[in-house]
Amino acid sequence: MALARLSSIPLELQYLASKELGPSDLLALSHVSTYWRAFVLSDKRWTEWFAMIISTSEETFEQCLTRFNIIDMFSKRKLVYLCLHDWCAVCDGYAQYLYLPHMKRVCAKCLEDDEFTVLPFSAALAKYDLREREVAGVLTLESSRTGSKRSQKLVSESHVRKIAILNWGSESTLLSYLEHKKAAAARSTYTERSEDYRTAVSTREALQEKGNLAAADAVVLARTGRKIPKAFPAYPPILLPARPVERRVVCFEPKPMFEVGGEVMYDESDDDDEGEHLGLGGAAPEIQKIDTYGRPHVYAFPFLLFLLSVRHIFYTYFAVVFTGTTFHSFGVP
Numbered sequence: 001m002a003l004a005r006l007s008s009i010p011l012e013l014q015y016l017a018s019k020e021l022g023p024s025d026l027l028a029l030s031h032v033s034t035y036w037r038a039f040v041l042s043d044k045r046w047t048e049w050f051a052m053i054i055s056t057s058e059e060t061f062e063q064c065l066t067r068f069n070i071i072d073m074f075s076k077r078k079l080v081y082l083c084l085h086d087w088c089a090v091c092d093g094y095a096q097y098l099y100l101p102h103m104k105r106v107c108a109k110c111l112e113d114d115e116f117t118v119l120p121f122s123a124a125l126a127k128y129d130l131r132e133r134e135v136a137g138v139l140t141l142e143s144s145r146t147g148s149k150r151s152q153k154l155v156s157e158s159h160v161r162k163i164a165i166l167n168w169g170s171e172s173t174l175l176s177y178l179e180h181k182k183a184a185a186a187r188s189t190y191t192e193r194s195e196d197y198r199t200a201v202s203t204r205e206a207l208q209e210k211g212n213l214a215a216a217d218a219v220v221l222a223r224t225g226r227k228i229p230k231a232f233p234a235y236p237p238i239l240l241p242a243r244p245v246e247r248r249v250v251c252f253e254p255k256p257m258f259e260v261g262g263e264v265m266y267d268e269s270d271d272d273d274e275g276e277h278l279g280l281g282g283a284a285p286e287i288q289k290i291d292t293y294g295r296p297h298v299y300a301f302p303f304l305l306f307l308l309s310v311r312h313i314f315y316t317y318f319a320v321v322f323t324g325t326t327f328h329s330f331g332v333p
């Protein structure tokens with residue numbers, strides 16, 4: 001009933017009231033009904049807020065996501081939400097980074113967990129003996145290597161590992177399969193091929209020393225009957241150690257932002273700190289002190305004023321609908 005009355009407010013009033021809501025409250029409102037969801041999604045401010053997001057090294061979020069070729073993979077609402085809510089997805093502490101392969105906020109300490117290992121795409125496939133089509137749904141990031149124009153595809157190891165475990169039913173089955181596969185690759189392909197290569201090359205050299213060049217040219221590999229290749233047989237990829245990539249390469253470090261009323265802002269005072277917060281200390285900026293409403297203490301007064309504004313209409317009605325729940329418990333859509 002309360003919802004029906006809320007929706008019965010004239011459209012102009014609904015519009016004006018929604019302008020007083022920031023991203024967090026808008027997201028909460030979008031969970032109320034399909035009508036309000038459509039209303040919230042049509043709000044053009046999501047694009048404006050997204051365009052405002054900038055890293056501590058002054059790269060915009062849009063530039064960063066374009067650089068990794070993942071710009072179209074996430075809704076702007078979710079990205080805005082993640083940049084405003086900086087608690088670590090693992091430990092709940094202050095999370096300096098946004099880890100892009102999982103699109104999660106992570107603190108510097110938790111970023112060192114195995115969960116966040118980053119591998120080159122081909123190395124991850126070789127390590128878990130998977131084909132490209134099997135990992136089609138995994139988020140891959142394209143990163144240009146330093147000193148090279150070619151880009152390298154990067155992937156979260158835990159994502160690839162999960163697919164491999166699903167394929168084999170359990171982690172222990174996967175591990176024993178991989179051990180068996182590695183032993184087989186070493187035995188049947190690499191060891192035999194390299195032995196074959198060495199034997200053929202020494203036979204050829206012996207014939208060349210005797211001056212029998214025609215016979216030397218005719219020497220072939222015993223296993224395949226093919227000509228001796230120019231290079232020593234390549235090491236099977238599954239036997240190569242997968243070298244992880246520096247994980248901060250695939251992180252975005254948003255400049256701390258906060259919400260006041262319907263506005264999103266930066267803590268400009270930090271700019272005078274000679275860049276102390278630029279990923280060097282890891283301490284949470286003062287603005288991140290959160291009270292029970294999920295808002296910085298310093299904004300308690302504007303927040304009270306704000307409650308007296310037209311927004312109280314929403315709170316009054318929603319409190320009835322969602323007894324015992326707060327807006328901030330809804331999370332991302």
Ligand SMILES: [Zn+2]
Pocket residue numbers: 088089090091092093106107108109110111
């Ligand atoms: Zn953490």
